[in-house]
Amino acid sequence: MNLTPDDLTAIALSMKIAVTATVISLPFGFATAWLMVFKPFRGKVLLEVLVNLPLTLPPVVIGYFLLLMLGRNGWIGQALASVGIELVFTWKAAVIASATVGFPLLVRSIRLGMESIDRQLLEASRSLGAPWYDTLATVILPLSLRGMVAGSSLMFARSLGEFGATIIVAGNIPGLTQTIPLAIYDYASSPAGTSMALSLCLVSVALSVSVLFVHEVLAKKLEHGG
Amino acid sequence: MKLRIDIEKQQGDFSLKVKTELSGERVGIFGASGSGKSTLIHLISGLTKPDAGKIYLDDDCLFDSQKGIDLSPEKRRIAIVFQQATLFPHLSVKSNLLYGYKRCKPSERRIGLDAVMKALNLEHLIERGVGKLSGGEKQRVALGRAVLANPRLLVMDEPLSALDDSLRYQIIPYLRSVSEEFGIPCLFISHSLTEMRLMTEQVMVIKQGRLDQITTPNKLARANMALSPHGYLNLLRLSNPTMQGWLHHYPWGNGALIISDGRKEGTSLFELSSRDIILFKNHPEAISARNLLECEVMELFEAQGRTGVVLNSDGKTLVAEIVRSAAEELGITPGTTVFAAIKASAFRRLG
Numbered sequence: 001m002n003l004t005p006d007d008l009t010a011i012a013l014s015m016k017i018a019v020t021a022t023v024i025s026l027p028f029g030f031a032t033a034w035l036m037v038f039k040p041f042r043g044k045v046l047l048e049v050l051v052n053l054p055l056t057l058p059p060v061v062i063g064y065f066l067l068l069m070l071g072r073n074g075w076i077g078q079a080l081a082s083v084g085i086e087l088v089f090t091w092k093a094a095v096i097a098s099a100t101v102g103f104p105l106l107v108r109s110i111r112l113g114m115e116s117i118d119r120q121l122l123e124a125s126r127s128l129g130a131p132w133y134d135t136l137a138t139v140i141l142p143l144s145l146r147g148m149v150a151g152s153s154l155m156f157a158r159s160l161g162e163f164g165a166t167i168i169v170a171g172n173i174p175g176l177t178q179t180i181p182l183a184i185y186d187y188a189s190s191p192a193g194t195s196m197a198l199s200l201c202l203v204s205v206a207l208s209v210s211v212l213f214v215h216e217v218l219a220k221k222l223e224h225g226g
Numbered sequence: 227m228k229l230r231i232d233i234e235k236q237q238g239d240f241s242l243k244v245k246t247e248l249s250g251e252r253v254g255i256f257g258a259s260g261s262g263k264s265t266l267i268h269l270i271s272g273l274t275k276p277d278a279g280k281i282y283l284d285d286d287c288l289f290d291s292q293k294g295i296d297l298s299p300e301k302r303r304i305a306i307v308f309q310q311a312t313l314f315p316h317l318s319v320k321s322n323l324l325y326g327y328k329r330c331k332p333s334e335r336r337i338g339l340d341a342v343m344k345a346l347n348l349e350h351l352i353e354r355g356v357g358k359l360s361g362g363e364k365q366r367v368a369l370g371r372a373v374l375a376n377p378r379l380l381v382m383d384e385p386l387s388a389l390d391d392s393l394r395y396q397i398i399p400y401l402r403s404v405s406e407e408f409g410i411p412c413l414f415i416s417h418s419l420t421e422m423r424l425m426t427e428q429v430m431v432i433k434q435g436r437l438d439q440i441t442t443p444n445k446l447a448r449a450n451m452a453l454s455p456h457g458y459l460n461l462l463r464l465s466n467p468t469m470q471g472w473l474h475h476y477p478w479g480n481g482a483l484i485i486s487d488g489r490k491e492g493t494s495l496f497e498l499s500s501r502d503i504i505l506f507k508n509h510p511e512a513i514s515a516r517n518l519l520e521c522e523v524m525e526l527f528e529a530q531g532r533t534g535v536v537l538n539s540d541g542k543t544l545v546a547e548i549v550r551s552a553a554e555e556l557g558i559t560p561g562t563t564v565f566a567a568i569k570a571s572a573f574r575r576l577g
Contacts, residue, residue: 120312123273124368126299127306128326128375134300138325142316 002199006174007183011203014179017091018159021098022152025106029151033110034140038122055104059164062100066169070096089171094179097165102155109154113147114140146222153215160207180204227251227379227411233269233279233289242266242435245279252405254426254443255415262435263415267381270413271306272299283379300329305377309384311364313356319367320352326375335376337408342370345407346400362393366400373404380405380412386421395495395577398424419447419454420497420576423461451500451547452530458500458545462573465493473516473570479540484516485573495576500534500547502572506565507556516570519544523562526553537566 003011032051036044054062070077070087080087087093117140125135163181170177172186184200187193232245242262257263268274270281272288275296281289283304288297305326313322323339343349346366351359359367365385372380382401386394402425405412414425422429423443431438431446441449451458467474467488474488488494504515521537521544528534533553537544546566548558558564 118310118312120308120310121314123299124306124308124312125314125325126273127271127304127381128371129300129303129329130325131298131300134329139314 001202002195003203004196006178007196007200009175010178010180010183010200013091013094013177014160014181015207017094017098017162017179018156020095021102021159022106022156024095025099025103025155026148026152029103029106029110029155030141030144030148032107033114033144033147034136036107037111037114038140051107052104054101059097059101059162060168063097063165063168066093066097066100066165070169088169089173089177091170091177094162094166094170094177097169098159098162101162101165102158105158106151106155109151110144110147113144113150117143146219149215149218149222153211157208157211160204160211180207227253227413228282228284229253229270229379229413230282231270231279233276233281235265235269235274235276237265240265240435242269244432244435244437246430246437246440248428248430248440250411250426250428252402252412252414252426252428254422254429255413255432256417256419256422256429256443256446257432257438258417261432263417263432264383265435266432267306267383267413267415271304271381272297272302303330303334303375303377304379304381305372305375306381306383307365307369307372307385309387311361311368311388313359313364313367313371315356317356318352319348319354319356319359322356322367323348323352323371323374326371326377330376337373337376339374341408342374342404345404346370361389362397365389365397369397369400369404373408373410377410380410381415382412382425383415384417386416386418392577394421398577401425419443419450420459420461423447424495448527448534448545449529451534451545452532456497456499456501457532457547458534460498460500460544461576462496462498462542463493464488464496466491478519479542481519481540483568483573484570485575486570487573487575489575496573497576498544498568498573500545502568503537503544503546504567505535505546505548505552505556505558506567507558509565510567513567514569515567517566517568519566519568521564521566523558523560523564525560526558535564537564539566 036048067088068074070093072081087096121139122135125139130138161181166179167182172178172182180200180203184197187197228249230247235242242265244266255263255266269276276289278291287295288302289295314325327335343352346369348366348370351363351367385401386397389397416422426443428440429443429446430440447458464476464483467476469490474485475482476485476488485496519539521539523535524538525536526533531550533548533550535546535548535558537546544566
């Protein structure tokens with residue numbers, strides 16, 4: 001193993017970004033999935049297309065759109081700048097890039113979980129005196145946990161591997177916004193970097209395996225618990 | 227309970243339009259599948275919104291489209307027992323039972339956990355996971371959960387359809403007893419006439435989304451005598467037999483009913499088809515049927531070309547079915563005495 005201090009920072013940053021993106025997205029993912037599964041409303045198809053769009057768009061395109069929106073001249077960027085917040089080329093921009101790209105995966109998994117809930121359980125809950133938000137918290141949420149675990153693992157893993165959108169909106173600044181994939185990209189483009197790149201690749205593999213492993217264990221636990 | 231409904235609902239090709247007033251402690255809604263029974267109770271309980279109309283329960287408005295009133299399901303306090311037990315899979319039996327109880331205002335809690343567990347024989351199930359219950363146990367827990375919500379109306383939507391025959395008649399006494407013991411009015415939905423007769427005192431019949439009639443379960447059974455393949459089913463609750471050989475002798479007035487398929491102890495419910503009773507004008511000297519009952523004819527009724535003969539046998543009522551010409555030939559009129567012959571094997575034990 002051959003890791004420089006910058007590599008270690010890249011690993012830590014990757015983890016930080018992936019965890020933050022997943023944690024921030026989870027409530028939104030749950031709410032979006034709930035809307036799509038349980039609420040009839042106009043424009044549902046539109047929401048569906050919008051949510052799934054990052055899955056089909058090239059990440060670079062997403063990154064470019066984000067840059068346009070969050071940059072100094074973008075409408076969100078301008079609003080944030082007026083309160084002293086600057087996102088572009090910081091780790092926070094990488095979080096937003098990861099969240100955008102991983103969001104459809106998260107929503108899909110939660111949706112699958114929610115769709116398998118027997119509707120009559122919800123009717124039973126309501127008829128037993130639970131208001132809709134109570135049913136949401138005490139029936140839908142616990143029965144969606146498996147979908148949420150699956151979605152979170154997928155999204156976390158996707159965030160660890162995020163490259164295209166991140167490099168455009170957050171740049172590739174060692175120690176600041178350089179994540180594992182960006183560091184590997186740097187090493188790969190220099191002739192002497194082969195062994196360094198391989199080391200980071202191994203770290204990447206180890207992280208991915210860990211994520212999958214944790215997911216399996218949690219899923220099993222939930223299965224037995226239920 | 228007094229339920230006043232005047233509602234309309236269009237669902238795809240199906241339209242439901244019912245205007246009626248029901249009162250009684252145990253009322254049935256009877257109809258074939260697809261007649262609108264379930265839609266109707268969804269509307270009453272607030273799970274589906276009617277297109278227009280009003281629903282009043284004991285003079286409280288649950289829904290009135292003109293006044294813009296639409297109480298949410300949790301405010302209507304109408305607990306439902308579904309065909310499938312629909313227990314919450316992530317909760318224990320105890321948490322399932324207490325789900326509605328916890329959400330009921332303390333001032334409205336009349337019925338507590340201990341009483342319900344005792345009435346429904348749930349004590350030994352309480353710590354189990356719901357996945358480890360049998361079908362009948364699940365349905366009892368679902369019933370207990372609904373009762374513990376301390377509802378003002380208990381709706382049972384085909385609660386027995388998912389159970390097999392023997393289990394079904396084991397659950398019925400529980401269904402009846404919770405409604406009686408805890409004084410909760412009950413709306414019982416079923417397409418089974420036998421269940422209706424065991425559970426309810428008054429029946430609302432719906433056909434294709436429209437009110438057909440309001441009647442008693444017994445009248446309905448008599449009217450359907452010719453249509454059913456088994457005629458009119460006499461339901462007999464008999465207990466404490468004595469055994470003679472392989473035959474069970476159940477006390478019946480001053481004599482006994484002799485039945486092959488009995489059970490040594492306790493009370494059993496039997497059904498006897500009106501078509502399995504043969505009537506004699508005079509006492510037949512020798513006959514293979516084990517039961518020969520001297521009966522008085524109480525009443526005759528017509529149902530699609532068949533004649534139903536209501537008999538009084540030692541103070542108990544039986545209904546036999548004959549064709550009209552037989553009634554004329556034998557001179558069967560109210561007040562006459564006839565002999566009813568019934569084979570010991572004609573009684574079918576339900577539970």
